[in-house]
Amino acid sequence: MLNEKTVGEIVKEAARKFPDIEAYVYPEHGIRKTYKEFDKETDELAKAFIGMGIQKGEHVAIWSDNKREWLLSQFATGKMGAVLVTVNTNYQEKELEYLLQQSDATTLILCESFKGTSYLDIVLAICPEIIHSEKGNILSEKFPHFKRVIVMTDNEYKGMYSWAELLSHADKVSDDTLENALKSLHNEEVINIQYTSGTTGFPKGVMLSHKNVVNNGQLVGDYIYLTEEDRLCIPVPFFHCFGCVMGTIASVTHGTTMVIIEQFNPGKVLQIVQDEKCTALHGVPTMFIAELNHPDFKQFKLSTLRTGIMAGSICPIEVMKKVITDMGASEITIAYGQTESSPVITQTKTDDPIEKRVSSVGKPHPAVEVKIIDPLTGEDTPTGVPGELCTRGYLVMKGYYKNEQATRSAIDPNGWLHTGDIAVVDEEGYIDITGRIKDMVIRGGENIYPKEVEEFLYQHPKVQDVQVVGVPDPKYGEELMAWVILKSGEHITSDELKEYCKGKISYHKIPKYIEFIESYPMTASGKIQKFLLREMSKEKAKV
Structure with a gap:
């Protein structure tokens, strides 16, 4: 059975079921909040967004590492209906300019800087009008939809709202207004746009609905048996589906505690897994490699670690084995998919034979159809014969924002999403990804x-x-x-x-x-x- 709730409703449900369980922890800042507090915080922020004039369906871009404000914004927009547009932290001027124009974003939420790059300087370079504009009323020919900038700080900047100024707008909005906004949302509506590079060289905005991300998070968490007793360490970036679907939404749908790391650092991850007694850890293979090769690896006590997900690129067999034996994550799983599929299509199970867990990407999730076809003829390939992996079901994106042609190229008239990945299925139904049709x-x-x-x-x-x-x-x-x-x-x-x-x-x-x-x-x-x-x-x- 699919979960029919919206992103906002899953927070409400977690607060009802697990009010006193820690929703999130930021160990680096000593911040700990229960699900009851998390629900209240995201209510206040949702009201602040409404009070500031942000309407349901408006596009709100967010550009930062895994800060608390990012987490709260994800679920606050999920309650009042603005569409969160996630921005890669590595973006520079040209990429940000393209995204703000193509996405029709009205609002940009950002941190001051990231890894020595001033985000404020970049924004002012592409939109110098901000400094001379009244807050909330930016007038720019280049960005006709763009109205407001919100900075994740209490420092004051000309033409931009501080975080405290944003929160002050909550007082204008009643609880009833927020409740009506939440009730007006439908799970088929788009709530998130994530930009992924295209073969044309220009990123495409993948439109994901509440149904897409809530169910994918739910299933990913089911596969690793998350409960309210688990503590999931999330060092993967929120701007990827790995962070904001397989990380945050998977946690909230299961009442699991999110232990969040703002920026990946292998020593920090190991320390926090030890100190916070994390039971689960997510990461791309390079993260796990860095953790396993940390000079003090053997000094850390990781005995609480049980599970987690390795995904994002092809997972080396030897690394997977070491995560199981040396880290003790005996129930670690591999997931495969892409942003256009919300993102997970297939996943190994915690009780799959070790050979299958290290050498395949598992089987399709429930409620997900998969077929492997000859890319030239479109006919299904026999078992053991490579072809293009296609998928169909609740997980397929709504399409690419303002790009009908690309949408039609990706999703055929029968609803199959063509991944462009070459896969092969064995006699037992396990899938292996062997390459890519595109040059990605x-x-x-x-x-x-x-x-x-x-x-x-x-x-x-x-x-x-x-x-x-x-x-x-x-x-x-x-x-x-x-x-x-x-x-x-x-x-x-x-x-x-x-x-x-x-x-x-x-x-x-x-x-x-x-x-x-x-x-x-x-x-x-x-x-x-x-x-x-x-x-x-x-x-x-x-x-």
Whole structure:
């Protein structure tokens, strides 16, 4: 049976069932709140959003690491109906500008800075009108929908609301008004837009409904047997589905305590799992690798750890085994999916045989259909024969925001979402992901589409042509290699080209390797043979 509740209603239900259980803990700040308190806090914030003039269906972008304000905003918007637009913390000017324009965001909630990058400087660079605007009434030709900026601080900035100023608007709104807003929401309505890179090089806004994310969180939690006695450590970023569906929503649907880490640090994770007696831990493979290889790993007492999820990129078998044996997470599971599927399609079970738990991505969740087809004919492939994995059911996104063409390319007329991933199913129904039809590169859990990086590098005045491919990497799973043809008579070093990228595109999209070449391997019909470039890249990178 699917869960029919909205994102706001699952908080209310948790507060009724588990009022005195800790909802969330921020160990770094000594903050602890019960589900009863969490419900009250998110009510107040929802009223503040309404009092500020934010309407149901308005797009509210949020840009920060895993701060408490992010968590509260997710569930407060879930109560009053604004659509939360999640922003990658690595974004720079061009990427933020594109997202604010494409998403029609009216509001941006942000922290002051992240890892030495001033978010305030970036916002003012793309929208200088903010400084001269009345708070809540930004007038910008470039961003016609954009009205307000809210900063996660009590510091004052011209043209922007402080967090305290935001909260002061709650007094204007009655409890009845909020209750009516909550009751007006339907679980089929969009509540979240997450941007994922597309093959065109421009990110696409994946529209997810209450039904999408509540049920996916519910099922993910069911698979690892979460209860109100569990404490889930969440070091994965909230702006990904891993953090805000498999982390926060999975916890709230089960009355589980969220133990939240603002920014991943392996030593910090181990310390907090020990001190907070966490029973579950989420992470992409690179996170688990960093934790296992921490110099003081053996000093930490992780005896409470039982389960968790490894996902985000292909999970190395040896790493999975070490998480089970050395960390003691004997019930760790692997999940597979993508943002467009809310995100999890398949997951291993805690009692699956060890071989299956380390070498497959499990079986489809309940209420989820999966088929593997020949990408050329569309016919189902036999057992053991690779093909494209397609999925259908409650989990399929509503579509890409303002991009009908891309939506039709992803979801066929029969409702099947075509993942672009190559998969194979065995006799027992376990699925293994063997590759990708598209050229997508997954670096440490971050999806990178080479075309986006290519289009950026094309802008350099000395570059004539560029092709980007992935190469295997022991730490991140994959790294980028760019093959560059320079314009006649030009010269530039790989370091200079990397320097050109810094501050303009996200650091994880900057190629680790840059090689210069006179011409590309081509087919007779003039198409570049990327598979040969990949082979050449492996040789060059000595992988």
